[in-house]
Amino acid sequence: MESISPELVKTDLIKPREKVVYDGHPLDRLSPNPVMLAPMVGLTHYAVRQGVADFLPDPKRALWPTEMLNSRRVPSQHPNDSPEVCFADMDNGLYPQLLANEEEFIRMSVRRLEGWGVKALDINMGCPVNKALKHNYGVALMGDPVYAREVVATTVKYATVPVSVKLRAGLETYDEKYLFNFVDGLFESGASWITLHPRTAEQKRRGKPNWNLIKNLKLRHPDRRIIGNGDVQCHEEIVEAFELTGCDRVMIGRALMVKPWLIRHEPEPDAHTQGEWYGQFLKAVLKYCREQYEESAGMRRLRFLQRQGKPWVEFGEYLQGRLQAAQNYEEMSTALDKFFAQKQKIIKKTELRT
Numbered sequence: 001m002e003s004i005s006p007e008l009v010k011t012d013l014i015k016p017r018e019k020v021v022y023d024g025h026p027l028d029r030l031s032p033n034p035v036m037l038a039p040m041v042g043l044t045h046y047a048v049r050q051g052v053a054d055f056l057p058d059p060k061r062a063l064w065p066t067e068m069l070n071s072r073r074v075p076s077q078h079p080n081d082s083p084e085v086c087f088a089d090m091d092n093g094l095y096p097q098l099l100a101n102e103e104e105f106i107r108m109s110v111r112r113l114e115g116w117g118v119k120a121l122d123i124n125m126g127c128p129v130n131k132a133l134k135h136n137y138g139v140a141l142m143g144d145p146v147y148a149r150e151v152v153a154t155t156v157k158y159a160t161v162p163v164s165v166k167l168r169a170g171l172e173t174y175d176e177k178y179l180f181n182f183v184d185g186l187f188e189s190g191a192s193w194i195t196l197h198p199r200t201a202e203q204k205r206r207g208k209p210n211w212n213l214i215k216n217l218k219l220r221h222p223d224r225r226i227i228g229n230g231d232v233q234c235h236e237e238i239v240e241a242f243e244l245t246g247c248d249r250v251m252i253g254r255a256l257m258v259k260p261w262l263i264r265h266e267p268e269p270d271a272h273t274q275g276e277w278y279g280q281f282l283k284a285v286l287k288y289c290r291e292q293y294e295e296s297a298g299m300r301r302l303r304f305l306q307r308q309g310k311p312w313v314e315f316g317e318y319l320q321g322r323l324q325a326a327q328n329y330e331e332m333s334t335a336l337d338k339f340f341a342q343k344q345k346i347i348k349k350t351e352l353r354t
Helices: 006-011 026-030 046-053 103-115 130-134 138-143 145-158 176-188 211-220 235-245 260-264 271-292 295-312 316-325 329-340
Strands: 035-037 064-070 094-099 121-125 163-170 193-200 225-229 249-252
Touching: 035 064, 035 260, 046 064, 046 260, 046 271, 046 295, 094 103, 103 145, 121 138, 121 145, 138 145, 138 163, 145 163, 145 176, 163 176, 176 193, 176 211, 193 211, 211 225, 211 235, 225 235, 235 249, 260 271, 271 295, 271 329, 295 316, 295 329, 316 329
Parallel strands: 035 249, 064 094, 094 121, 121 163, 163 193, 193 225, 225 249
Antiparallel strands: none
């Protein structure tokens, strides 16, 4: 294990607290809404969380995920000193996702995050990027069930809030028996709920997710909370996911970055009304970026957000060019105003991958 510097130890000042006890299942108490936002690198920062939350009616009781946070960095970070740990919404059900695999870093990260008021913690066992694999983070943990159980048990030991796990179907191939035994171990180690993205790490975002895995996992654990995730792009697919899998929540990632109204779990309006709403969303995110982020950092995040949503927007490529050319927040605001002054159309589904 890597040694911990005295400077980091000094930041670990939060005393152990009693476990939070809920009347009923913690997921139902913390996030009763049927649709949840998925944690995404570069996307689920404060400004986007607030922009999506604007589409959820009051009371906005939900779990709002952060970007992936590295347990080796969290102990030396401070809230609001960078966009990834901008927690100005810490009273709104903050739900950090951790890359973690070593006890001392887990201990310090959990205490620090709980000191910032988080309501639950998620362990990332689904990230397929090479950097995570190299350091035995993310989906790499799925290659070692015993170690993965230890990571969950360790996090639960130090946490007073619920601990969940987000994972994929496997590394390179589907093995339902292996996956289900793996999940059994996570629940036995104290995980409060599981989110399954039913693609392998090798697939990344390619190919069709195997929703039967979610269905069969729920049948195996009828009394546990299982969240289904993977390529849900419209309201009809939310309904279909519930009907086909029996999952307890549907978690949406990139489609929610262009269709934040899906968080409401209501039928969608016509394509041009959706275009108007998308414009409102981007303008709100820009406003929140201006309030909290240094200009260059906020502009990068808004450009990245729009680029992820581009496949669903009829003239998304044009808007990307206008935002790329903008030199400051004011020029970005002008570009958005001009683009959405014309009726824009949101595409229902796309096979494009950004």
